[in-house]
Amino acid sequence: GAVVSQHPSRVICKSGTSVKIECRSLDFQATTMFWYRQFPKQSLMLMATSNEGSKATYEQGVEKDKFLINHASLTLSTLTVTSAHPEDSSFYICSARPGTNNSPLHFGNGTRLTVT
């Protein structure tokens, strides 16, 4: 149980275009989902917390207008990288927890974004 599906797994786009990444909880409802980014040889960095029915909470240094998050239902959160640039190339991964704050996170498989 507690499966999180993330799509697409890999995307290549041209500079200036926008890319949408979807994160779905398949067998549980998630009022909160977490979006992480990983640079090469670095740890997973929390970008933002996606809240169902309300605005996302962004971590310090993460541009809200650049990384648009929408959590319109209890099973779907989307991250849109707007006007992507090569420096946005990275590995993005979402997660959700089906229980309390003490329960573990369940992760999607991640999205490798390459901006050319």
Add this chain to the structure above:
Amino acid sequence: ILNVEQSPQSLHVQEGDSTNFTCSFPSSNFYALHWYRWETAKSPEALFVMTLNGDEKKKGRISATLNTKEGYSYLYIKGSQPEDSATYLCAFAGTGGTSYGKLTFGQGTILTVHP
């Protein structure tokens, strides 16, 4: 910025060896310490969530201990197998303000078990 450090960064062992690695984290405002295993081309999988000082948890050949007063956790693997090869991540959850429940990850320890 919370400091969560894992050591070593990478480790090569022979099949059958036992091994352990360390996660150090802030000793104040502790809420929980998570361990995850991340195999290549898969998503991270939870191993343990530890909340109490002195906690010891076990899952098959893998076990973990927790010392919240000094801010460290050890992960042990007994009789390593090639399928244990993965990146092992720890993550700290604190209680301070807006950080409540949020996870700060270490860089991970990459374990390679040679047959």
